[in-house]
Amino acid sequence: MTARNQLPIVVVGAGSAGIVVASRLAEDPTNSVLLLESGSGLGGSSLRNYMVGMTGMHDDFEWERDFGCAGWNWDTARKTFNAMPDLLQDVQPSEAGQVDSALVEAADRAGVPRIARLARDAHSGQGAGYCSLTRSNGVRHSVLETYFNPVRSQSNFAARVNAVVDSVVMDGVRAVGVRLSNGEHIEARGVVVCAGAIATPVLLRRSNITRPGVGIGLRDHPSIAITLALKQPQHSTIRIGANVRTSSQKGYADIHVLSLNETDELGKFGALIAGVMHVHSRGEVKYDSATGMGEPMFNSLSDERDLEAMRDAVRYVYELAISQPISGIADAILSDANGTSAHWIGTASDREIDDWALRQVGAYSHAAGSCAMGSSRDEMAVVNERAEVIGHQNLWLCDASILPTLPRANTHLPVVMVANRVTAMLRETLG
Numbered sequence: 001m002t003a004r005n006q007l008p009i010v011v012v013g014a015g016s017a018g019i020v021v022a023s024r025l026a027e028d029p030t031n032s033v034l035l036l037e038s039g040s041g042l043g044g045s046s047l048r049n050y051m052v053g054m055t056g057m058h059d060d061f062e063w064e065r066d067f068g069c070a071g072w073n074w075d076t077a078r079k080t081f082n083a084m085p086d087l088l089q090d091v092q093p094s095e096a097g098q099v100d101s102a103l104v105e106a107a108d109r110a111g112v113p114r115i116a117r118l119a120r121d122a123h124s125g126q127g128a129g130y131c132s133l134t135r136s137n138g139v140r141h142s143v144l145e146t147y148f149n150p151v152r153s154q155s156n157f158a159a160r161v162n163a164v165v166d167s168v169v170m171d172g173v174r175a176v177g178v179r180l181s182n183g184e185h186i187e188a189r190g191v192v193v194c195a196g197a198i199a200t201p202v203l204l205r206r207s208n209i210t211r212p213g214v215g216i217g218l219r220d221h222p223s224i225a226i227t228l229a230l231k232q233p234q235h236s237t238i239r240i241g242a243n244v245r246t247s248s249q250k251g252y253a254d255i256h257v258l259s260l261n262e263t264d265e266l267g268k269f270g271a272l273i274a275g276v277m278h279v280h281s282r283g284e285v286k287y288d289s290a291t292g293m294g295e296p297m298f299n300s301l302s303d304e305r306d307l308e309a310m311r312d313a314v315r316y317v318y319e320l321a322i323s324q325p326i327s328g329i330a331d332a333i334l335s336d337a338n339g340t341s342a343h344w345i346g347t348a349s350d351r352e353i354d355d356w357a358l359r360q361v362g363a364y365s366h367a368a369g370s371c372a373m374g375s376s377r378d379e380m381a382v383v384n385e386r387a388e389v390i391g392h393q394n395l396w397l398c399d400a401s402i403l404p405t406l407p408r409a410n411t412h413l414p415v416v417m418v419a420n421r422v423t424a425m426l427r428e429t430l431g
């Protein structure tokens with residue numbers, strides 16, 4: 001069968017979402033699909049992420065109720081998660097690193113219920129368990145193996161790397177192609193931008209798409225580390241293998257603690273990472289029209305609610321860290337890279353913890369929300385519930401940028417879920 005239209009649908013960015021979108025569009029042999037990737041390699045962040053697979057809490061996906069995105073709710077999200085071919089393998093106690101095992105045991109002793117499939121439990125406010133990882137037979141199983149490889153050699157599908165897209169070419173409000181940074185112009189039947197939460201808004205701005213919400217609303221899960229100077233240096237094949245979920249005084253299931261088995265090449269240090277998962281602080285991708293570049297500003301912990309949740313998270317992770325299972329594997333627990341003992345946290349005031357958290361806070365690499373989905377009547381929404389850029393034609397966005405809220409989960413699987421749903425809608429539209 002030949003492609004219905006010789007002009008391709010161009011998919012920009014071959015990351016977690018772009019691979020799904022391009023591959024699933026190409027499953028229909030009447031669609032001609034061209035996937036363009038700038039140079040990170042096919043797979044994008046899914047090639048280098050820590051493989052933790054999590055779906056998030058049911059309430060994180062009520063986008064129809066919370067943002068007016070018709071058809072987006074936990075029921076549709078759950079069905080899509082369940083139908084996804086992505087492979088998840090639970091970390092087995094026998095392969096877990098020493099920090100993983102110590103964290104699970106510390107949580108057990110603290111009375112946290114053990115939940116076998118915590119990563120896929122969308123309801124419990126508290127629980128502990130080993131992580132599920134996106135892998136097969138112990139090896140990373142990214143979106144390449146799951147989605148791309150089955151269709152990569154089809155004649156209606158082409159993928160190019162080192163193809164940096166400068167901008168979308170518009171004819172009025174209609175997308176008609178893309179321009180590469182080397183000046184090449186590619187005509188398209190439609191364009192799906194999947195360049196990720198930082199690059200997508202920049203690409204839109206360079207294309208003179210100036211909806212007020214472009215770049216606004218960027219967020220990430222703020223995180224903080226308590227470093228463990230390990231008694232026995234280790235090299236673990238599992239990077240992060242255990243997770244504890246709990247609730248702050250003001251939130252529900254809004255704190256995660258993850259075990260990082262090694263933080264240095266010699267395997268002398270591990271860490272417990274505390275993350276605030278229900279995020280209120282908002283940042284933006286600042287666009288500089290003189291250079292055509294953008295810079296992410298997360299404004300982590302700028303909202304008082306996030307700072308309060310982080311305070312609870314810090315005290316919680318400290319209590320776990322000084323309990324026997326963890327102190328038993330660590331010569332020292334440290335609150336910074338200069339080797340400061342973390343024991344000051346035990347008696348610290350709220351203010352002292354806040355000051356430290358504001359200095360030490362890092363990101364979780366879960367950037368999202370910079371071109372949020374919403375109702376067409378919401379002027380800050382960038383795409384509607386079909387992922388079409390509002391007020392434009394033949395132009396869609398599909399990646400972490402369109403999440404209107406950050407789920408209480410690591411973001412790869414939620415992004416893949418969104419990509420599966422958006423592609424089903426795109427196939428309807430194109431068909």
Ligand SMILES: Cc1cc2nc3c(=O)[nH]c(=O)nc-3n(C[C@H](O)[C@H](O)[C@H](O)COP(=O)(O)OP(=O)(O)OC[C@H]3O[C@@H](n4cnc5c(N)ncnc54)[C@H](O)[C@@H]3O)c2cc1C
Pocket residue numbers: 012013014015016017018036037038039040041043044045046048049050051052053054163164165166194195196197199203364365366367398399400401409410411412413415
């Ligand atoms: C170090 C790290 C660890 C992580 N660990 C986990 C984890 O354990 N579990 C989890 O669930 N999530 C994790 N994440 C987050 C998760 O991987 C991301 O949320 C998810 O991959 C985002 O998918 P995306 O499609 O939005 O963007 P990406 O996967 O980043 O894809 C965007 C793609 O677009 C390309 N691109 C950008 N600009 C252009 C352009 N102008 N032209 C052409 N191509 C372009 C990029 O090169 C990239 O390949 C991690 C992320 C990182 C960075």
